[in-house]
Amino acid sequence: MPSPEARRIRTVFAMNPVHLPRLFPPRLMERLRRTADVDPGVVVRDPTGAAGTAVAGRLAGAEVLITGWGCPHLGAWAAAAAPRLRAVLHAAGSVRALVGEELWERGVAVSSAAAANALPVAEYTLGMILLTGKDAFALRERFRATGAPLSPADTAGVGNHGRRVGVIGASRVGRRLLELLRPFDFEVLLHDPYVSDAEAAGLGAAPLALEELLRRSDIVTLHAPDLPETRRLLDGPRLALIRDGGVLINTSRGALVDHDALTRELVSGRLRAVLDVTEPEPLPAGSPLHTLPNVFLTPHIAGSLGNELERLGLTVVEELERLAAGLPPDHLVRRADLARVA
Structure with missing residues (x-):
């Protein structure tokens, strides 16, 4: 001072x-x-x-x-x-x-102040990982519609014990998220071409090629920068690698995802998504992503507000x-x- x-x-x-x-x-x-x-x-x-x-x-x-x-x-x-x-x-x-x-x-x-802004984005992402692991959004809609209690069969695939979380990008946000994930019982995977295997291990994650991370993850969360080489990073063939019922979280930039391909996956019900960013942003009023029950759409709120x-x-x-x-x-x-x- x-x-x-x-x-x-x-x-x-x-x-x-x-x-x-x-x-x-x-x-x-x-x-x-x-x-x-x-x-x-x-x-x-x-x-x-x-x-x-x-x-x-x-x-x-x-x-x-x-x-x-x-x-x-x-x-x-x-x-x-x-x-x-x-x-x-x-x-x-x-x-x-x-x-x-x-x-x-x-x-x-x-x-x-990017490092300071990374914290609320990482916090938002952690919250969404935990909630989607419990299938909170779908079960809330079911409960709202029926008022009926859940049976064991309804929750057989629900829970965060041993859930595999794939983090794409050890950016400032990605690294803060990796810190926040440490206390939880997740298996954390990481793809970042600029991070060595030893550094990834130090961050508490198993390093993987992108395609392998997509195949193995229950929840995939994007934290890569918007660069020419990352545009449409998750195109149709790569989205198809995510397992049935898997979750995609995007708090980075909408341009990292082929939104036509993602929309097809979401309309089919094969994947779930938490999208704080889209392309275009905001989405057109007629986009099905506004009303799909397997999509949780927020208006770019993950960053500092x-x-x-x-x-x-x-x-x-x-x-x-x-x-x-x-x-x-x-x-x-x-x-x-x-x-x-x-």
């Missing part, structure tokens, strides 16, 4: 201002302003409207941009408008589409305090990593 006498870092917010109160509630904003010379009333959202405004004046002296959802792409305009800029602290996840070549070339440090946003703001405040102390950001994003991370 910098001393009260330390020079505050000239900082500008760049995001949709509607997010500011939850990212930085009063006590956290007060802590931020002990390190940052920042005006919460001046927020960059439209770079074309910055010239001749208070925003342009603030940008001219800005050393740090605190960005978030609704921030414009930080391309040539940002490099020109903020010649003293030395860091972008992103109070959200991916910076892939946010930071332009001009800032990378200039050596601007880029930090992301409500009071969870403060965790992202706290990450940014801590990063700024590190900069003020002469230290590098703790959650630095390296340009070279963008080829394989979200």
Whole structure:
């Protein structure tokens, strides 16, 4: 924590201002302003409207941009408008589409709160794994329709004892999920081409090729980044490898799945799915996935929402305090990593 006498870092917010109160509630904003010379009333959202405004004046002296959802792409305009800029602290996840070549070339440090955002996604996924293992959604619908108690035959295939969970992608979310799965009585499988067998074992998972993981898993959960090589990663033939009655959970990106092929599998009743992301998003009103009893569809809620946003703001405040102390950001994003991370 910098001393009260330390020079505050000239900082500008760049995001949709509607997010500011939850990212930085009063006590956290007060802590931020002990390190940052920042005006919460001046927020960059439209770079074309910055010239001749208070925003342009603030940008001219800005050393740090605190960005978030609704921030414009930080391309040539940002490099020109903020010649003293030395860091972008992103109070959200991916910076892939946010930071332009001009800032990378200039050596601007880029930090992301992706690690903080990974926790609620992993928590959501864990909850869904446990609930689908108990077949909670289908049994709830049955109970709602009939009111009849369950017989042993109704629950013969239900339970989480020894259930095989296949995790695709040891991303930040994937790794947090692997941590959360440790106390439970699951057999955990992992596919990630960048993770060695020894590292997978250290994460508590058995490494497998993708096709073998799909064949062996009761529940498959996606945590890979959306890259050209991962688009339609789960196509029709691969979805067909998942056992009858298996579950697919997607909290990553809809583009990782061939949704026409998935829809066919779900309409047939062969698979079940928990989908927090889809392609397109949202789905058309006429999509059968809205009403299928074997589909649990949520509106992209796994990531940080409500009071969870403060965790992202706290990450940014801590990063700024590190900069003020002469230290590098703790959650630095390296340009070279963008080829394989979200």
